[in-house]
Amino acid sequence: MRKLASTALIALLAVLIVPMPARAAATPWKLTIGRTGVVPGTTTSALRLSVDPPASALTPYELIFDITAAQGLLTLQFPFSPACTTTATTVTCAQNDRGFSGALRVTAEPDAPIGATVALPTRIVAGGKTVAAASGTVTVAEEVSLTPVQAQDDVSIPTGTTANLAAGLRNSGERPVTGVVLRLQTAVGMRTPAFSNCTPIQGRGAVLPTSGAACLFEGSLAPGQEYRLATPWPLTATDAVWAPSQWWSSFTWYTAQNWIDQGFALPGGGSGTELALTPAPGEVTETVPQIEIDPNSNPDNNIDEWELTVTGRNHSTFTVRGDKVTGQVGKTVTVRTSVRNNGPARLESWGNASAPYLTVTVTPPAGTTVVAHSELCQPFNVNAPTPGLPWPDGADFNDGNYYCWTGMFQGLPYFPGETVTFDFTLRINKPGTLRGLIRTELVPIGAPSVIQQQPILVNAAGAPAPSPTAPAQGGGGGLPITGGNTAAVALIGLALLVVGAATRLAARRR
Template sequence: MAAATPAAHAAATTLVLDAQENYYLPTEGEGPNLDLGITASGGNAHDVSVAVDASSLAGKATMVVTGDCVSTGTLKVRCDVGPLSGREPIDPFFLKPTAAAKAGDTGAITYTATASDAATVTGKTNVLAGGPKLVRRPYPALKGIAPGAVFERTPAFANTGTAPADKGVMLLVQDSEGVSLARDHSNCHYSDRPDVGAWCRFATPVAPGTAYETDAPLRYTASKDTMYGYNTYVVWPAGATAPDSFDPSDFPETGTGAPLGLKPAAPGSKFTGSGYGTFATTQHADYQALGDTVQGKAGQTTSITVGVRNNGPGRMDFQWTDADNSGTFVVTPPAGTTITGAPGPGEQGDPGPLWNCTPGKAGAKSYTCNIASTDFRPGDFVTQQFTVRIDRVVPGAHGSVRAVDNPQYPHRDNNTANNTAAITVKATGPATPSTTASPPATATANPSGSGTGTRNGTTAGGGLAATGTDETLLRTGTAALLVTGGTLVYLTARRARPQRGR
């Protein structure tokens, strides 16, 4: 969409404007951010600046300047880029309609790009008030998918706007980890990253009041360890503002099969605007409770480390949703013992991790601890170290650690024999209760108020540590001193395998 000035002014380096063809101004609310970019081709350019002029929309729209651009008049901005090597995206503004704007009003946004050592180029974006409005049909929630099986999704959308998408539409599909999209269609471009997916272009004009769906379903294969996930898609008019997450360079591969097309669908209330749907496979995860032994003399305070391991084969991956845990484990101390030093909710030792158990007080009959991991893979384990006071010797006493489902996302454990583990006692001394109680451990507030789960790692401490960790605080070999019950205690934390970010 760029035009250069006369060739006599040309230089070794040329500027190329990347501007969208159409901008659809809504008749109420606010429009999308304008897509704009500039590239230095053939070398570096200097003192690059782009002037943007939308004054043809005076009285019909107002401008909200964004990015690093500055206003130079009514509906005008200047965006100073400076030295340019390669491509630079520009985020100049978005438009809001005035009360006088009505569907069908037109205008234009013009661009002039200059540099001290490259020819001036110009470009234009057409503006239409109203325009097409493409709303999507949600995907149904799918359940009972066999591990490693193929399942299908069919995108569908309707044009509820006032103008046609006369140049066709664009489709972008994105998915959670754990599924792979079949590369079936020659008009679609695919990514190697599952969460990026693919995009396809359709030349079919979409008139107002009509609805379409793809003429073949998209085919997905769930990986064998996947338990939960999602699929989603967006649709927009070709030449109009693309989603912020869309970058064509993320999709280097083209499908080899027949082109994917569109076929008419019945319009109706089922087109709610969201192209999102979850899925669940039948895969399960074997949660093994991890117990320990309380050892010491009557009246002595010691520690235990308990928790849960995921023995697989399923992976509890909730990086894509608002699930805050992969289940819980309930810790019940043995008779004759007391768990001491529980910090209050949201408190932690320094540099100890966030406390993820309730209640946040010492002396409770039991504690429920979150498996605070949004990606709990086979082989991963989450542990909690407790300080325990042996009040008296009770022959045969034992407590327990019990793994419990997240009811919204159950791990469907089919091996219940290892869901509970014992906390045993090896105590010596007279069977008389201790008369001196240890005071609660002190703790400092977590500035972020949040934490994440460990993987293949253990949290430990003389006070109550927790399954959640703060990446900025938890590092191998870190330690701090806490004072509890008049005794200096080291609060340590380690991680056997680093957290894999996305």
């Protein structure tokens, strides 16, 4: 039930950690526009949208919004563009950028009817033709107010056992609330019952776990009344969760319409019994869309945060493979190295207070030149992927090694039964048996590091090749961060560092 000090940073990460689209030549334009609810009168809501062009260069295009259905109901503002023109049925915004993520500001007229749903068809026009289209949705809704009960303390669960969770809320508004959704967010691999009014959610782990479940509670919640779960919510630590480990977890309450506006279907369909509230909600006499507007944009709104600690010892073993190839001097060969998580536990907790992780170092064979390498690998540098990554001890500039990472924002994951490969294309410069290696170091919590290494062998035939006169592709140096993502990556790196420091300090104080 503690309010974690770094909630705001986690919210920042949740906004910034967005997978970047592939920038291949054949990548199509992509337009995404969401849903939102708005209360009649002066309240303004944000309708999020994003544009991903097929190339990273500055690109001229037009965003055209069909505002026919919004006439007389909504006022729309377009703060992301100063170059918009309006006709009776459309708003056209001229853009010249590398894509963006932003929002429209939406206000409902004071007499807009509750329950009205307005579609906002939108398209991208580039080079005189429509290249992408999508449609947003705005729902005119009644305003209500919810307040979470801080019912759940930090919890410790040994692997293979179950703890009982508590949650509650109060209708702090002046009108009945008809239907709410409770979302549990916790570590991937934690198991909950298949309640009939709930839906499991499979998400990622790392700094802000998104796995868990969501449950719908129907009925009318009376103004001023507090409601709690009628029975505890069981949570089991399976052997898919690394132990020991710690995970920030939470319960969050939503109105049914706020949940739908996030793009989710209402929960339900489980095979078990119903998870209920006490006292039982009343009978619903009228159903209208309801939303909660938080005037302070408070990230703690409607959330009860707590820390989950999985105890015991539940680790995985890993299989590391090098490669052996044959080639001619002056020619290129491809070597494939790999790391496999043999299970049972997922490894994805880099960024948490208790953070086992794996580092991978590839040393190309002496007598070869790297001409291409896996996108997951790079020489040591201070620019990318971001400050704060766990570089192996001794990593340094121009040390001849490549360091390989899986998804940083997903906690450097290695999943049970899955193999991650790191391919290198090498030009052979001299004959003989040329030797390199792949080296891994598993750094668990409360246990010694586990180091493995396997050889990379190139059997080369022929006369020595002349020395190259230009640097080879992929050899040495860092990967500079340029363009519009520089600030975002810097903020993410700073947030990760502060989050890690905050959680470790909290752990020491406990």
